[in-house]
Amino acid sequence: AAASQPDSLRQKQAAPSHYPSVNHSIFLPLRVYSAAESQDTVFADVAPLLTSLLDGYNVCIMAYGQTGSGKTYTMLGPQSEDDVTLSTEDEPELGIIPRATEEVFRLISEKPPGSHWIEVSVVEVYNNEIFDLLAKDSCGRVFGVKRDVVTTKEVHSTIKFLQLVDKGLQLRVQHPTLVHAHSSRSHLVVTLTITTKAVSADSFASSPAQFESTEKLKHIKTKLQLVDLAGSECVGMSGVTGVALRETSFINRSLSALSDVLGAIAEQRSHIPYRNSKLTHLLQDSIGGNAKLLVMLCISPCQKYLAESLQSLGFGTRARQVQRGQVKKRNLPVSSKSK
Numbered sequence: 001a002a003a004s005q006p007d008s009l010r011q012k013q014a015a016p017s018h019y020p021s022v023n024h025s026i027f028l029p030l031r032v033y034s035a036a037e038s039q040d041t042v043f044a045d046v047a048p049l050l051t052s053l054l055d056g057y058n059v060c061i062m063a064y065g066q067t068g069s070g071k072t073y074t075m076l077g078p079q080s081e082d083d084v085t086l087s088t089e090d091e092p093e094l095g096i097i098p099r100a101t102e103e104v105f106r107l108i109s110e111k112p113p114g115s116h117w118i119e120v121s122v123v124e125v126y127n128n129e130i131f132d133l134l135a136k137d138s139c140g141r142v143f144g145v146k147r148d149v150v151t152t153k154e155v156h157s158t159i160k161f162l163q164l165v166d167k168g169l170q171l172r173v174q175h176p177t178l179v180h181a182h183s184s185r186s187h188l189v190v191t192l193t194i195t196t197k198a199v200s201a202d203s204f205a206s207s208p209a210q211f212e213s214t215e216k217l218k219h220i221k222t223k224l225q226l227v228d229l230a231g232s233e234c235v236g237m238s239g240v241t242g243v244a245l246r247e248t249s250f251i252n253r254s255l256s257a258l259s260d261v262l263g264a265i266a267e268q269r270s271h272i273p274y275r276n277s278k279l280t281h282l283l284q285d286s287i288g289g290n291a292k293l294l295v296m297l298c299i300s301p302c303q304k305y306l307a308e309s310l311q312s313l314g315f316g317t318r319a320r321q322v323q324r325g326q327v328k329k330r331n332l333p334v335s336s337k338s339k
Helices: 039-054 071-075 096-109 158-171 242-266 278-282 303-320
Strands: 009-011 025-027 059-065 116-126 129-132 153-155 187-198 210-213 218-228 292-298
Touching: 025 303, 039 059, 039 096, 039 187, 039 218, 039 292, 059 071, 059 096, 059 303, 071 096, 071 218, 071 292, 096 116, 096 158, 096 187, 096 218, 116 158, 116 242, 116 278, 129 278, 153 158, 158 187, 187 278, 242 278, 242 303, 292 303
Parallel strands: 059 218, 059 292
Antiparallel strands: 009 025, 116 129, 116 153, 116 187, 187 218, 210 218
């Protein structure tokens, strides 16, 4: 859960000796959702953030929490054991990723035709390596390829977007653990790049995003990065060994690197360690600078996972401490006239 009325979430209870003490632990999420609240309710709080994309801001929405706490359900929606594809048929249960894409297309439909277009990429960060889930092999079949330069596909509808994401989900690495029978062993990052034609030198003059110029036309590109993080894990709880144990080590290290980056931003350090992890390097444009970040914390209600829940709440507290500086005005050069 992320976000709360009242303003603070206080945990104060007597804990058995084998559980960490939570006396006087106070957390300040923006909003708290109960298990009974719908995906519609959650997305209603997310949707306003998406308008920032057309104002020239990069946006990142990520789900963080321990294995099995509901991150993939929050970001994608329900998935059966035999089929990980997304479907619009079960619309009330759809997660943030398909809903956010549909909302972006709706926002663009209100703009002049041809003024915006969208490209999508789907990657997983597995064992600190980036795998392009839309790359094709020599036979033209979709095949996850390890590389830093990723494939982007232009899309014109939510349906086409869902088809591409489905292809990526088929390749995402999963292994069973004692905590979750279908545990995702990688971080899934879906990126929508929105390109906007700037019609004059005054357009997006105060935008923090990156400008690209051609001889006759100015473009501005913004990114929406939607992230289903792999779950943080306690090896003693998950019971992993061998390959899965190595995966757990990489997952926990990359999540620690993400926490370090947010801490460095919050403390306004001169150096932000984005390059300590492929995950943070990939997300740099959408969690640094003047980008807008929303973290959805997924918390297990089970007392035996109390330590992991406290760790997740601590991560959320660190994310909330990030303060953005005031946006600096950046002027577009005047477009050159055609001869």
